[in-house]
Amino acid sequence: GEDVEQSLFLSVREGDSSVINCTYTDSSSTYLYWYKQEPGAGLQLLTYIFSNMDMKQDQRLTVLLNKKDKHLSLRIADTQTGDSAIYFCADDSGYALNFGKGTSLLVTP
Amino acid sequence: DAEITQSPRHKITETGRQVTLACHQTWNHNNMFWYRQDLGHGLRLIHYSYGVQDTNKGEVSDGYSVSRSNTEDLPLTLESAASSQTSVYFCASSMTRDSGETQYFGPGTRLLVL
Numbered sequence: 001g002e003d004v005e006q007s008l009f010l011s012v013r014e015g016d017s018s019v020i021n022c023t024y025t026d027s028s029s030t031y032l033y034w035y036k037q038e039p040g041a042g043l044q045l046l047t048y049i050f051s052n053m054d055m056k057q058d059q060r061l062t063v064l065l066n067k068k069d070k071h072l073s074l075r076i077a078d079t080q081t082g083d084s085a086i087y088f089c090a091d092d093s094g095y096a097l098n099f100g101k102g103t104s105l106l107v108t109p
Numbered sequence: 110d111a112e113i114t115q116s117p118r119h120k121i122t123e124t125g126r127q128v129t130l131a132c133h134q135t136w137n138h139n140n141m142f143w144y145r146q147d148l149g150h151g152l153r154l155i156h157y158s159y160g161v162q163d164t165n166k167g168e169v170s171d172g173y174s175v176s177r178s179n180t181e182d183l184p185l186t187l188e189s190a191a192s193s194q195t196s197v198y199f200c201a202s203s204m205t206r207d208s209g210e211t212q213y214f215g216p217g218t219r220l221l222v223l
């Protein structure tokens with residue numbers, strides 16, 4: 001599939017905000033997704049945004065979409081140690097999801 | 110509760126052996142997917158199925174095969190295991206092909222090929 005790019009690592013202090021960035025190339029994507037993977041587990045859908053929206057908020061999570069630049073971000077407010085995980089951005093290529101390589105988020109006390 | 114399970118959770122095998130990884134879902138989902146996860150590559154699609162008797166190749170299908178004889182199961186077979194197939198394998202399912210349809214993931218199978 002076409003490339004979905006993410007930074008590989010992010011470290012933040014507990015209580016700070018985390019921002020994970022993603023760029024995608026498939027302009028035909030209808031939805032863009034954020035999945036979370038905790039150690040030793042499968043992926044869980046965290047949130048998604050429809051491509052005609054530019055922002056979606058869900059409790060501590062805020063997704064921003066800049067469709068012109070094909071840039072997606074996930075902001076986690078008041079980051080907790082339980083938020084430490086790998087976060088995957090994905091677009092839909094029409095038949096399956098196309099994942100980025102994942103961003104490892106480390107939250108330090 | 111509906112769920113998606115994979116077995117075995119861990120497997121060690123030798124080069125050249127045939128290996129089958131099981132995936133079973135009780136969501137009654139039409140679509141099922143197999144991915145492999147490797148450091149530096151993220152998740153890559155191996156095969157997928159939109160329903161019984163339907164199978165399709167994904168991005169990295171060489172050396173793998175699947176069959177879909179019922180709605181609940183999509184076993185993944187490594188015809189002749191190679192060390193390059195050492196990976197973590199994830200099965201996923203979803204109800205429809207519609208965009209926005211959540212994919213539910215299994216817990217993964219860690220495969221080591223010696």
